[in-house]
Amino acid sequence: MNIKKVLFYMIISALAFTLMNVSVKQLQHYSVYQIVFFRGFGSFILTMAILKRLKIPILGNNRKLLVLRAIVGTSSMTLFFMSLKYLSAGTAVSLRYLAPIFSAVFAIFILKEKIKPVQWLFFIISFxxxxxxxxxxxxxxxxxxxxxxxxxxxxGLVYIIISKIGKSDHPIVIVNYFMFTATIFGGVLAIPYWQNPIGVDWMFFLTLGIFGFIGQLYMTKAFQIASNNLVAPFKYLEVLFTGLIGFMWLGEVYTIWSLVGIILIILGLVMNVLYKARDKRYTL
Incomplete structure (x- = not known):
């Protein structure tokens, strides 16, 4: 296992997701549904091309779960994009990463998993x-x-659904369902609010799907060559990159308390990841 390669892949992934978040911030004067449409459509073209090239059946096996994952994922993405109108990019990304906590709670009831007391302590730190x-x-x-x-x-619910799907469907099939649903959902709801992009806005719209796809691709590459427990903490590079670019490019202001809050959120989540890494019975 090449640690340097894992770090390289995760840096590329975090930068891609960061640039996607920044693009969304630059498009806040457009309908969120139009943003969702372009995000979904750009990636959908790429995922369809890959499925065709690899000759993988598009419809997959667990179709009900695939559809459910796509609907829940599209709803989550839409709410996150909406939140960027009201929050700094770094704060929004940090709070979105509370998803593993909600996933752990869902897992108790749906997957019948147990959470150890020390993990609740880590979650409390994040809260x-x-x-x-x-x-x-x-x-x-x-x-x-x-x-x-x-x-x-x-x-968090998406993580549970993906766990239920397991390895019976190819990851690109799962993403393809997601991007197709986002394209249809965003496209239909954007019709009453549609504005033709002007000038540089075209660039931001067209790069949404590309950056999103690159982020997913390189994150997947990292998980393919290293254990989940090693890769997962690097996901929080996105918070760092988004905060830095938000500060330098978007002129976002972070108070001392906002920085303390963000650090505590990430600290609790990373401690949970590292704890689970010590216990081989757990897989992230």
Whole structure:
């Protein structure tokens, strides 16, 4: 296993997702459904091309679960994009990464998994981070907070659905269902609010699907050559990159309390990942 290669893949993935988030922030004067449409359509073209090249059946095997994953994933993505209208990019990304906590709670009831007491401690640390953001950062918007919490809850449910699908369907098939659903959902709902992109906005729209796909591709590559427990902590590079670019490019302001809150959120989640890495009975 090449650690340098894992780090390279995850840096590329985090940068791609960061640039996608920044593009969404630049398109806030358009309908969120139009943004979802372009995000889905760009990636859908790429996933269809790959499926055709690899001669993989498009419809897959667990069709009901694939459709459910696509609907829940599209809903989560839409809520997250909506939240970016109200929150700084770094804060929104940090709060969205609470998804593993909600996934763990869903797993108790759906997958009958158990959570050890020390893991609840790690989750509490992350929630203290949320409370720090909400209670001590006056710049945090309540509407944005509710939207990104909804996105995190649904994203947590997506993890459970993917676990239920297991290895019976190719990852590209799963993503293809997701992107097709996002394209149809965003395209139909965007019709009453459609605005023809002007100038540089075309570039931001056209790169949404490309950056999203690159992020998924390189993250998948990293998970293919290393254990989940090693790769997972690197996912939080997206928070760092998004915060830095938001500060330098978008002129976003982060208070001391917002930074403390973000650090606590990520600290609790990373500690949980590292703890699970010590226990070989768990797989992220």
């Amino acid at each position: 203290i981070g949320v409370l720090t953001l909400k209670g001590l950062d006056s710049n945090l918007d309540n509407t944005g907070l509710l939207l990104v919490f909804g996105a995190a809850v649904l994203s």
